[in-house]
Amino acid sequence: MAPKPAGSICESGSRAKASSVQDCMTLYSSVEDGGEGGPACFHRIILIVSGLKCGCCESGLAKALSHIPAIRNHTVNIVLARVEFDLNTSELSIQDVISRLHKDTGYTFEQLEQPDGQILELQASDPWDIYGAAKPFGVTWLESRDKKTWTPAALLNGRSSTAPGELDNTERGQQVGPISQEKRSGASLFMHTIRVHYDAKQIGAREVFEYYKGICHNGDLQLASIGSHPSLSVGFYQTKRASLMFLVSLAFTLPILVFAWAPVGHDNRGYAHASLALATIVQAIATREFVPGALQSLVHSGLFEMDFLIAVSTTTAYVFSVVSYVFLIKERPLETGSFFETSTLLVTLILLGRAVNEFARFRAAKSVSIRSLQTNEALLVISEGPLGPGVVTRKIDARLLQYGDYFKVPSHTRIVTDGRVVYGGSEVDESMITGESLPVAKGLRHQVHAGTMNGAGQLVVELTKLPHENSISRIATMVENAELSKPKVQALADKIAGHFVPAIGIIGILVFLIWLFVDRYHNNRRWADAVVRALTYAIATLIVSCPCAIGLAVPMVVLIAGGTSARFGIIFRDPQKLEVARNTTDIVFDKTGTLTKGQLAVVDYDGTGSRDIKSMIMGLLEGDKHPVAAAVIHWMEEDQKNKGENIVPAKMLDIQSEPGNGVRGKPEGRLVEVRAGNPQWLGVSVLESQHTLLCVTVAGVLCATFRLEDRPRAGTDEVVRLLQARNIRVHMISGDGEGPVNAIAHTLNIPKAHTRWRCKPEDKQRYVHELQKDGRVVCFCGDGTNDSAALKQADVGVHMNQGTDVAKSASDVVLMTTRLHDVLILLDISKAAYRRIIANFSWAAIYNVVAILMASGAFVKVRIAPAYAGLGELVSVLPVLLIAFQMKWRDYGRKYRAKESR
Template sequence: MSNLFFESAKLAPMADPPLITSGRAHLRLMLFKTMVSIALTIPVLIMAWADLLPREIAYGAASLVLATIVQVYIAGPWYFSAFKALFFSHLVEVDFLVVLSTSIAYIYSIIAYALMAYEKPLSTGSFFETSTLLVTLIMLGRLVTSLARQRAVESISIESLQPSIAILVDSESDSRNEIDARLMQYGDVFLVSPDSAIVTDGTVISGVSDVDESMITGEANFVAKKPGSPVVAGSINHSGSLTIRLNRLLGDNTIKSIGLMVDEAKSSKARFQDMADRVATYFVPIILVLTVIVFVVRVGVGIGIQDYSTTTACINAMTYAISALIVSCPCAIGLAVPMVLVIAGGVAAKNGVIFKSAETIEKARNISHVVFDKTGTLTQGLLTVERELYPTGEGTTLGPMILGLTSSSKHPVSSAIAAHMKSTVTKAAGLKKVTSIVGCGIEATWGEENIRAGNPYWLGVENLPAVTNILSLGVSIFCITVNGNLVAVYGLKDSLRPDTMYVINELRRRNIEISIISGDNEESVKSVSRTLDLPESHVRFQCSPAEKQTYIKEISTEKNVVMFCGDGTNDAVALAQASIGMHVNGGTDIAQSAADAVLIRPALGGVIVLIDLSKTFYRRVVFNFTWSFVYNTFAILLAAGAFPNARIPPQYAGLGEIVSVLPVIAIGVQLRWANFTNFKV
């Protein structure tokens, strides 16, 4: 019975990200209300404008009913929003303009209809079509805005790449079973067939294939995978089948991590957005004042120049005032930043860069100095042991201890030595009290012996002949002491990343200063700086985390925007100190949490991508603000009757919402097709 229960039990379908789900629900409601508004408005327009039999009382009654439904059901929430902001936040928002103008037209029409029913009609009659058409056009404008925003969010949602089904492999029976990916656990092994998406992060244990990681890292070329290679969720397996051991669950994998960082950036506010909010706060009161001025001026023109009666002049002036109220739309100001920010976040992610806040994408265009860590940043971090020396001649005896010590650390140097030792040592010795000391090395206890390993300056052995001989080779150096006595010296070599030279030259071409600051020894750091043709004044070596922070402080001024690129735990302080901290893929979680931006692709080209994207972001935001100013200036003048023989009737003023936001939407969406990786490595 229990087996039948578990076989029939199923998990609920995998939910979309909350931002997308709520956006779709809001869009469906907007679409429904817009359709209802259109359906109710069309009969009102026909009764007002068509050449029908003269049944004014009947048509007026029908128009009153339809206009009331529109005013209550469609425009009703605007009243709540407007008065909530007015009474609780003491703000006069755009909904207040809409509510005021539609209410004036609606209430005036009710009064006009009542007088007509008592056979005392006004010269203008009622115009229910004005309020209903106004509400409908505003709903259309907001529907277009919501649709564009939702499309933008969905187009850059990286969480949609998460597969929902996994093929689990039972190593004992060699059976394969499809399961919901959310049921996977640590240690599970799953199969990925050709042309299928990889379910979650893991390590290949069998099979050889090419994998397309472009949707995750922005890497255009396929990446070869073999046993031992890491794979990331959402990437596409192509040529062969891969058997993979799970490393990270769905709630913690690369897709989820990137999605959370993108959402964090989208929810943050840029300085531009604060400015837009302040402008919008003053915008509505200014429009109200201008509306009063328009009304007074039009009354004066009607009585003094056009020879209207006072009543006719006031009614005519009211139509101009309503037009001015509605056509002036701060919606473009409100969308100017968030529309571009949402799309910029997705574009950056698809190009291998994640920025954690809007402030980062805003500041990056002004970067004037980039400081790089060396190992794992400018270089690939794939160290190999070039030289090894055992001054006491006990290399074989000490092998298990050295393997046990270096295997306990994830630092690139320790990992390289551990990999080297595994070729000759079969079993690691058990160590106690293993402690990592940031920027220095490792301490541990081996039986009664005190073991220390790390850079020679921390250990105080930099002047010993065994150390100076290897230092002169220009390699990174790692020493081990037992009870203060030097027992092992390793010289390690690393190679530059393929795109390091391009990035350095591109930064130099843009007159951006470049520095290297590293905890490595002098010869190793200067060897890299000479290759990159950097002046010695911009090179620092043997630096502790505190010294890295001090250097960043020294070069940081109000006019100097400094970016620091690093990957290790010892870079966390410098990453936090810099104007923009850039974490390089493959580094530690501590470094990532301290950074403002993350390179999810193992390449430095993302530095250039972030700078270029920031400049593009700035240009588009400036365009949006400029357009909003030009539109509102011209629209208000047109609505107020400032141009001879040209005006905007109040019933059509609602079109202003669409006209004002369409260019903002278009300029934001166009960012999706901009090319930020047009360079050769």
């Protein structure tokens, strides 16, 4: 079955939803059919591409996508072998797009499924037991991996519904006959994979598994095997295939090299006959590898790709090898002598370069794969009673964990999923999330994260996040979504690569003509000898040039930089900002929760002791997540304990929050309005101080004033100093009053001219915009919902951990920790990535200029023979890979940790 389209949005602005499984099937069937006359409905589609051979394949694939009118906003990631685009499914179905792309490019495409919610994949020899059974509460629908989906209505009639986009040998809409005994018998011949979609808050994974296991004949049910990510699977397959092609070619090439170069009696015609046969096999491999894709790109996209030049060159070399063989048989050998070793070695070295290229791309994708840190097994605590070192455990598949579970973490093992420690103590290496090499002490009620490594102690942990929603999954999802975006500098690389092959083709023709006439008229050679000699120069010129270095210069660095930054807990949601961040001239920090800890404490209370007033204050603020409200509630609860009071929060109606001002509401059964916020919004006069103020009015009368205090984060003053040392202007902006803002600014040495107070969300956005109007590149760091507009306005919006989801969705970069020096690491990684991109471009330019001059004979005495020109891809691409991988070997946070430890 086709996966559920994620985020499908029609032109009318309504988001498609289905209230039931049957409605869902009807909706998606109409979408897949490409109904005519309806409004345009765009779905975001991701495809995995098989068959990419080098870094210069991107232009042809991008052009093929641009030729399909139903597609817009397409991006291609050549390293991950993925494409993403918005598809108007009311005009064209996904299967039609895949067929058309395959026809135009020759590559194979498979849709990457991104299911919503929790899914359990089961395997059964007889799936009819599962399809025919009543669904337990919490299971929403069943999806067959054999391209069929079974709906409740269809099962009642003993009929199956074909999945949208799949006809399954019947016309769409035609009913399938009743489930027969023959079908049941046939189904048991092999294992069927069934996806069970369920609500994890209503039913657990083990409960789902045990329910269906109980209704299957002989309990013949098991979990489906865990497969690797599609991008990695494709990368592994292509690496294995490229390596196999190289080894086969090498096996047939080596005897030819022995016949040509070893002292074996070159007058023996048998060696020439054997060389012809072996070279023909090698040429067949080359034809299979290079010709189909080259012709498809030329015919359907009008592009001359590198495969075209390779196909022409290798074919020409082989043809003239045969010509040389014929002249040798007729005892009229050409001046160039034997040619078979040239053509076969040329093909073999090209295949070697492709194999190394594929391996490097696969290793790059694998090196930044966060999901590999997910542990597949868990020790489930099954004993009842007190938790302790003697708890009884059972090893289960991690996918069968559910809410309410406790699991044991033995020493020196990875933590399965996010949770809260309920017994034991240990030190945990959290470098996977934080980038910090020093282990963190964990004890009772401490939070632990999936993928982090436990130390010498043992822990019993209460599960708080299921595997599909834990830290690993969240980070991996953000990284994978970001990897498909491209920085603007990639446009330059695409433009150069697009003109590269035609330019090299023209240069190759000129080289052939120049050497043809030089040899004929200057060196007085025969036309036959001149043609063969000129061809050797032309072939070497065409083959030695390589746009792969240009094509991989940017995406390889972006991929490695994204993985490196994720290792330090920095997630680039938009890789374009990887290029922009290095140019930052101004950084604007929100105060509360960013520069300060956001853990406010009430230091003074001035107001009535009326239980009624306190009850209304608690009722108004108890559901508010703002740091000020949380601090006031905490103080009031502690004050009650100290005084032995028990005040019940009043029930409030019509509660409305005004970002930057405060909150208002009405007590149930009373006409008065209660407000809590800053004094300016309330219109009351309060003596200004260096504390944060929260005033409360009832019916417009001031009844209470809370003075709160916050403290800067550890090391914040050092971060501000280092930023200013880089000539970056530091600003602070807040919705707080002038007193506390100035106090923090003075402590951190931020100029008063660069601070603003009592700012509403629109004021923060306006402040950033004013800086941008002066030509400044602004980075904004914040964590609250009221920072969202400024985060979106800034050139680089940075969201601090523990902030709101609204702020996170508006940001370009997400910091998974609360350490402020991560901003410095962000800037360092941005600069390092840019330097490596420039280095890659420089190397690609230097290599191609020098190699083409040497291959074309411009240096006369120093040239690259056509037999060795096939090494061009290997020689040009390896430095690009090494330059990019250098980022993985550097610890960008070491110097900042050293400063903090002093």
